[in-house]
Amino acid sequence: MEGNESLSSAMQEQGLTQVELADAVNVRLICSGYEGTVSDRTVRNWVTGKTRWPHPRQREALEAVFGCTAGDLGFSPPARRRRSSNPPEDPVDRRNFLTSSTGAVAAVVPFVGARPQVGTSDVIRLRSGLDALMELDRSRGGHEDLERAALAGAADALEKQKLGATQRIRQRLFSVAADYTATAAWSAIDARQMDRASQLLGRALYLAGMAKDPVAEMRVWNSYAMLAHHRDEYAEAVDAAYAAQGTTIARRLPFFASLAHARTAIGHSNLGDRQAALRSLGHAQEALGKAEGGEPLPSWIAFYGPAELMAMTAIVRDRIGDAAESEAASHQALGTIPKQFKRNRALATARLALAQLHQRDIDQACSTAATVFTLMSGHPIPGRMRSLLGDYYRDLITLAPDASIAREWGDRYRTEWSRL
Structure with a gap:
């Protein structure tokens, strides 16, 4: 062959x-x-x-x-079977003839000038495509193809919005477009393409406003908080998290409020405000405890729950100098993060390694950090995770520059870096 x-x-x-x-x-x-x-x-x-x-x-x-044909890529169709010299009657022509004979031609031949209608089934189809993209994000994180597909989905939704059968359908399509655009922005954040992410979030916020969709609005403010965090703009991150808390959906549903409070806690910890960080963590835990199970939730927030709150707690505790508490929170997170959230498990593992490193447990920290590469085997490491591993390596050579295991891990790090 x-x-x-x-x-x-x-x-x-x-x-x-x-x-x-x-x-x-x-x-x-x-x-x-x-x-x-x-x-x-x-x-x-x-x-x-x-x-x-x-x-x-x-x-x-x-x-x-x-960007070329299947033939250019070396594919060729199978040999066609010989067709009968008397082709079968076209079923469409037969149906048209029969209906014409009963005087019902108009039921078969559409009015040429009729404008196509867009309805609920189109919204559902677009939503299912969005859910599939989120599944892809959970396994390998943000990347260029995911961002491109999300933007194509947003463009499709906006084209259909022009043909919406009702105002309600048009608003729902604006909402879908906002979610697709926010997905593209999130992919850019995960890939550490910060300027592009900022532009996309501005567009997503506009579309969420057009849709009058508080869930999409909350999603965008949550992403703005993350963007500011990765830009080291910590005061702006707190402001964005407070904006997420102020959305209608966060005020109405404790589950969304919990995520907004947890994001606020990270912002305060980055500013070195220990009491404010712990207070916000307490609010996040309290709100999550009040959340009712079984509520239908959009796919973008499926990552959040007790496990993710523990992972975010680990970040806060490490930033305010509680490395032992950070390690404990990381272990709790890893014990419950669903296995399909491969990227989130790898991030939590990297955070665990940092907490162990900050307690001067060098051997264990290096062993833990090495498993991140195993978890992401087969997929490129997203930019956000690469940055976190870079933070780990800088802390490692600062705390233990002469340790042999640190040098060995550094060699592994550079090898994986060049490969990925």
């Missing part, structure tokens, strides 16, 4: 592994409203020539990824 050299060459030119190509194709499929079912095994079958003519949707996605 001959391999597909054209596809292999195209992958090498773009620097794509089989796993990365599978992700890129899935993003395109999700953006088009379909399930992302392509695996690295699917790609391997393409490369080895076992599959010579992918499914039409997969071909379209491949063409979009590489």
Whole structure:
């Protein structure tokens, strides 16, 4: 069996592994409203020539990824069977004839000038695409293909908004566009593309206002707080977190209020305000305790709960100098973060390593930090996580510059860095 050299060459030119190509194709499929079912095994079958003519949707996605035709990528359709000399009657023509004979032509032939209508089913389809993107984010974090797909989803929602059947449908489509844009912004934050994230958040906030959607508004302010945090603009991070607390949904539902208070606690800890940080953590824990289980929640906030609050507590405790409490909180978080949240588990593991390092437990800290690479095996490490590992390495060589295990971890760090 001959391999597909054209596809292999195209992958090498773009620097794509089989796993990365599978992700890129899935993003395109999700953006088009379909399930992302392509695996690295699917790609391997393409490369080895076992599959010579992918499914039409997969071909379209491949063409979009590489910017050329399936034929240029080395694929060819199977030989066609000989057709009968007497082709079967077109069922559409037959239906038109039958209805015409009963005087019901208008029921079959649409009015040429009719404007297409957009309704609830379109909103649901777009929402399902958004949910699929969030699933992709949970496994590998923010990246360029995810951001591009989210922006395409937002553009699709805004095009359909112009054709909305009712004002309610149009507002719901504005809401979907706001969520897609906020997803793109979040992907940019995770990839540490801060200027682009800021622009996208401004757009998302505008769309949330057009939609009159307090949930989308709260999401944007939460992301603004994270953006300011990663820019070391700690006062702005606190202000954004307070804005999230002030949204209608946070005032009405304790679950959303809890996240806003936890984000505020991180901002205060970065400013060195110990009492304010602990007070906000207490508010977050109290609000989460009041949240009612079983409430339908948007997919973007599915990451939050007791486990994530413990992970955020670990950040706060470490920043205010309580390294032992930070380590304990990290262990609690890792004990309950769902396994599908691979990126979040890797981040919590890196935070655990920092807490151990700040207690001068160098050997254990290095062992813990090394598992981050294992957790993210097969996927590029998002920029936000790379920055956190960079913080760990700087603290490591500051606290134990001559320790042999520190040098060994540094070698591993540089090796993984160059590979990823």
